[in-house]
Amino acid sequence: MFVLRRISLDVAKGDFVTIMGPSGAGKSTLLAVLGMLDGDWTGEYRLLEHAVHKMKHKDRIALGKQYVGFVFQQYHLIDDLTVAENLAMPLSYRDVKADDREAAVADTLDRFGMVAKKNLYPRQLSGGQQQLVAVARAVIHRPSLLLADEPTGNLHSSQGKDIMQLFRELNAAGTTIVQVTHSEDNAKYGKRVIQLRDGWVVN
Amino acid sequence: MDTILQDLRYALRTLQKSPGFTAAVVLTLSLGIGVNTAIFSIVNALLLRDLPHVARPDELLLIGRTINNDGFDTFSYPDYVDLRAQSRVFQDVAAITTVPVHVSGTAATERVRGGIVSGNYFAVLGTSPARGRFFSPDEDRPSNPAYVVVLSAGLWRRAFGGRADVVGKTIRVDNHPFEVIGVAPAGFQGLTRGDQLDLFLPLSVQPVAMPEFGSFINQRASVWLQLFGRLRPGASLPQARTELASFGQQMVAASPTDRRGWGVSVATTAGFDPFTQANLVRFLRLLQGAVILVLAIACANVANLLLVRSAARRRELAIRASLGAARGRILRQLLTESVLLSALGGIGGLVLAYWGSDLLRALPVLGFSEAIDLKPDTRVLLFTLAISLVAGVLFGLFPAVHAVRRDLAGELRQAAEIGRPRGTRLRNALVITQVAVSLVLLVAAGLFVRTLQNAYAIDPGFATNVLVARLDVGLQGYDEARGRRFYAQLLRDLEATPGVRSASLAINLPFAGGFDTRIDAQGALIDTEHHGYRTDRNSVSPGYFETMGITILRGRGFTAHDEATSPPVAVINEAVAERLWPGQEAVGKRFVRTWGGPPLEVIGVARDAKYRNLFEERRLTFYQPLSQDYQAALVVHLRPTGDPMALAGPLQSVVRALDPDLPVYRIQPLVERLAGSLGQQRTAATLVSGFGALALLLSAIGLYGAVAYSAAQRTREFGIRIALGAQTPDVLRQVLREGLMLGALGLAIGLVGAVAITRVLRSQLFGVTPTDPLSFTVVSLLLLMVAVVASLVPAKRATRVDPMVALRSE
Numbered sequence A: 001m002f003v004l005r006r007i008s009l010d011v012a013k014g015d016f017v018t019i020m021g022p023s024g025a026g027k028s029t030l031l032a033v034l035g036m037l038d039g040d041w042t043g044e045y046r047l048l049e050h051a052v053h054k055m056k057h058k059d060r061i062a063l064g065k066q067y068v069g070f071v072f073q074q075y076h077l078i079d080d081l082t083v084a085e086n087l088a089m090p091l092s093y094r095d096v097k098a099d100d101r102e103a104a105v106a107d108t109l110d111r112f113g114m115v116a117k118k119n120l121y122p123r124q125l126s127g128g129q130q131q132l133v134a135v136a137r138a139v140i141h142r143p144s145l146l147l148a149d150e151p152t153g154n155l156h157s158s159q160g161k162d163i164m165q166l167f168r169e170l171n172a173a174g175t176t177i178v179q180v181t182h183s184e185d186n187a188k189y190g191k192r193v194i195q196l197r198d199g200w201v202v203n
Numbered sequence B: 001m002d003t004i005l006q007d008l009r010y011a012l013r014t015l016q017k018s019p020g021f022t023a024a025v026v027l028t029l030s031l032g033i034g035v036n037t038a039i040f041s042i043v044n045a046l047l048l049r050d051l052p053h054v055a056r057p058d059e060l061l062l063i064g065r066t067i068n069n070d071g072f073d074t075f076s077y078p079d080y081v082d083l084r085a086q087s088r089v090f091q092d093v094a095a096i097t098t099v100p101v102h103v104s105g106t107a108a109t110e111r112v113r114g115g116i117v118s119g120n121y122f123a124v125l126g127t128s129p130a131r132g133r134f135f136s137p138d139e140d141r142p143s144n145p146a147y148v149v150v151l152s153a154g155l156w157r158r159a160f161g162g163r164a165d166v167v168g169k170t171i172r173v174d175n176h177p178f179e180v181i182g183v184a185p186a187g188f189q190g191l192t193r194g195d196q197l198d199l200f201l202p203l204s205v206q207p208v209a210m211p212e213f214g215s216f217i218n219q220r221a222s223v224w225l226q227l228f229g230r231l232r233p234g235a236s237l238p239q240a241r242t243e244l245a246s247f248g249q250q251m252v253a254a255s256p257t258d259r260r261g262w263g264v265s266v267a268t269t270a271g272f273d274p275f276t277q278a279n280l281v282r283f284l285r286l287l288q289g290a291v292i293l294v295l296a297i298a299c300a301n302v303a304n305l306l307l308v309r310s311a312a313r314r315r316e317l318a319i320r321a322s323l324g325a326a327r328g329r330i331l332r333q334l335l336t337e338s339v340l341l342s343a344l345g346g347i348g349g350l351v352l353a354y355w356g357s358d359l360l361r362a363l364p365v366l367g368f369s370e371a372i373d374l375k376p377d378t379r380v381l382l383f384t385l386a387i388s389l390v391a392g393v394l395f396g397l398f399p400a401v402h403a404v405r406r407d408l409a410g411e412l413r414q415a416a417e418i419g420r421p422r423g424t425r426l427r428n429a430l431v432i433t434q435v436a437v438s439l440v441l442l443v444a445a446g447l448f449v450r451t452l453q454n455a456y457a458i459d460p461g462f463a464t465n466v467l468v469a470r471l472d473v474g475l476q477g478y479d480e481a482r483g484r485r486f487y488a489q490l491l492r493d494l495e496a497t498p499g500v501r502s503a504s505l506a507i508n509l510p511f512a513g514g515f516d517t518r519i520d521a522q523g524a525l526i527d528t529e530h531h532g533y534r535t536d537r538n539s540v541s542p543g544y545f546e547t548m549g550i551t552i553l554r555g556r557g558f559t560a561h562d563e564a565t566s567p568p569v570a571v572i573n574e575a576v577a578e579r580l581w582p583g584q585e586a587v588g589k590r591f592v593r594t595w596g597g598p599p600l601e602v603i604g605v606a607r608d609a610k611y612r613n614l615f616e617e618r619r620l621t622f623y624q625p626l627s628q629d630y631q632a633a634l635v636v637h638l639r640p641t642g643d644p645m646a647l648a649g650p651l652q653s654v655v656r657a658l659d660p661d662l663p664v665y666r667i668q669p670l671v672e673r674l675a676g677s678l679g680q681q682r683t684a685a686t687l688v689s690g691f692g693a694l695a696l697l698l699s700a701i702g703l704y705g706a707v708a709y710s711a712a713q714r715t716r717e718f719g720i721r722i723a724l725g726a727q728t729p730d731v732l733r734q735v736l737r738e739g740l741m742l743g744a745l746g747l748a749i750g751l752v753g754a755v756a757i758t759r760v761l762r763s764q765l766f767g768v769t770p771t772d773p774l775s776f777t778v779v780s781l782l783l784l785m786v787a788v789v790a791s792l793v794p795a796k797r798a799t800r801v802d803p804m805v806a807l808r809s810e
Helices: A027-034 A057-067 A083-092 A098-111 A127-139 A157-172 B002-017 B019-048 B077-086 B121-125 B153-160 B203-209 B237-254 B274-312 B314-322 B327-361 B378-405 B424-457 B480-495 B544-548 B574-580 B644-658 B670-676 B679-713 B715-723 B728-764 B773-799
Strands: A016-020 A068-071 A145-149 A176-180 A192-197 B060-067 B070-073 B090-104 B110-117 B148-151 B170-173 B176-183 B199-202 B226-231 B262-268 B467-472 B500-506 B515-521 B533-540 B552-555 B569-573 B590-593 B600-606 B621-625 B633-640 B665-669
Touching (some): A016 A027, A016 A157, A057 A068, A068 A127, A083 A098, A098 A127, B019 B274, B019 B327, B060 B237, B077 B090, B077 B237, B274 B314, B274 B327, B274 B378, B274 B424, B467 B670, B500 B544, B533 B574, B600 B621, B679 B773, B715 B728
Parallel strands (some): B533 B621
Antiparallel strands (some): B500 B633, B515 B590
């Protein structure tokens, strides 16, 4: 059974693409393929100058680690780690030295205006704040490609707007963004929309 | 009642629904309860069970002679007669001593153990004969020896094939005709548990049954009778104590110089003398302590499983609460389930203990003769029921209270969390406890194993590849001249037997107790306070030192020239030389025995050896030539060219050729005596190691369960971590770290506990301190290794989590 079929898609560097479609259309799967979390596909996939389809599993993982950041619908912060520790996590998986890690976390906390909250645990934050941390965590290692799966799905509208505004700023600063959303409003923040139906690109 | 039944029905159904969980819990509990039941079966068999065919044992008291309030010794016949006549607190007092006797007249002459008993012996015990009658009061009077014998049921079957007409038949005991007057009931052990005497003779025949000593029954100086009495109705132990104390004073008054410091004490008995009993109680307490720890670990394991399960049943409990179930009701439901589980575990434990009782019998612990019944009885059943119930409530209470204390109604609304699941702290505490308790048990096991190793490493100072066997020509009616001729011929024949490197005779053999006497250098002042030096002695034939591999350091050993008529000589050990003549040459010196006799000239100094047990401090010992100290009962020592036991057959043939009726008994290689002398150490090492291994296994399962459950609950978290860039080693490290943390915490607490607890083992250890660094290190490493192995499987599983779980919403 195929979840995605004959997807032909070009995403330019610095693009901000929104993927829309009903539930079960294959949006999350497409994100997983783009983010190297799913290797079970055939065809061609080039990321920057790398031919992903010719790479071994291990190299794909390494490529993903280098270039891709993820934002999830349910924030997916680790409950028993503080804000600062959650932010440091992706860096620790990329063998960043402790000093550099601390500097990057301090920098990011500053940039996202969360310095006062660095020692709080996720449950002590509002949903919007948690998603803010999740976005910060996704970009802390400065990925070229940010993949976001319903980033505002669990937020009320004003919090959602803040997050989308943040995405726009990141995009303006050069990060390529692919987001999955049901929200027409959120789609407007992007540069173009791709409609997915039953595994097919329909527009 | 109705709701309890309903709870029970529901509990049964719940357990049926998850057979894997039920099996794991029941098996764990069976092991924990089984070892407790098994050890309690030993306690029951050795200390609690009624002695067979003894009526109202609580009225019976052992009576012992003390010296300076120490010991529990025997009495002379005249003292016994006095005590019996004077006592007001005892209905009656009986006496017994045990002797080896030779029985013939049916099949081949057999050496058996006999009891020389007072006429009222069976009456005081309240025992009835299986056949015929027991002794009448006038049959035990020394003035009127009665040649009558009561057989044990065992000897009756063995020698007479259980024939009904045995009463009135004649058998020969030590070559004298005795009329069989009765048969004791099967299983009768008197007041000594596990000690089945083969026959009983009246006191009046003492000179016949103990031929080597002549008649001493009327001598007040000969103390040889163990006494016990039956209290009058209403009389108490303190009353008995008071009466006997005054009797003690009276004994001393009869002969103040010989009996200085004498006294009389009483003791209740469970079938052993007070010292053996105290030793047994101490040893059994150690074992009980160990198995209680095993049960504690099993309970912690089960509590953990229940916690995991109750987490899985959160929804069910929440629904029950939302439908109006009170917390108490839910608590009761959960406890019903755990008690049901423990009942099943109890049944499993009983089955294990029943199977295990044969295994336990094989252990070289004190006095596990065939006569001791280790099979579980009603008391064991009740004990198992009780510990099952207590265990059920204990392991069930924590998880149940934990389950109902949560906001049950809120559970239904709760979203999934990412990170460690709820109840983690309690579960981890249980695992840490298990590891800590295992460590204590394993350290104890390590200390016992090291003790045993040290014991085996002790040089006994003699060769152990020697075959020993006993002979007693005195009981065959040999006089001294005939005895000397017999033994001389025996040695010549044995020396000529193929496979024998050397042969010799001695009155005593290592680790068989000893004969002690007091000696001092000739000319040294022996005053009444000093009494010389307490010394072991042995009388040996020429060739003894060669046979036993005991080196003569200076001077010479005995030769055929040391005859009965030549000047008395002796070989002393190094310890005697250093004590009596420090810094001087001992050879050529003379020493005296404080009781008298001619002085002995030292002709040689032998290397020190171990004489009574492997752990003894250096003992003074001297040897005399057998020719100058004739004894009728001797031990043959054979040094083989090959396997010692291969000489058992040839030895018996040689003896049979000289006297077909003379029994050769207790044939064994010396190495077996050595092993036997380490019985308690071996039992402790074996059992505590076994329990330690069991504890380790249970802890490993507990650790695995805790880590696996936690890892399973964190599947999403691992997915997210992998999505965020974590790789296999990162996840592996994360899970392993958790298992190792639990292990390390348990280790730290266990180490503190072990230091505190192993101190009480000090008296049972040898050559190793209770804080032996090697035992502590090895056990700690072992536990850490187990923690790694137990965490490895869940850790591996966690690395295979599909990161897609992070993208899928619930």
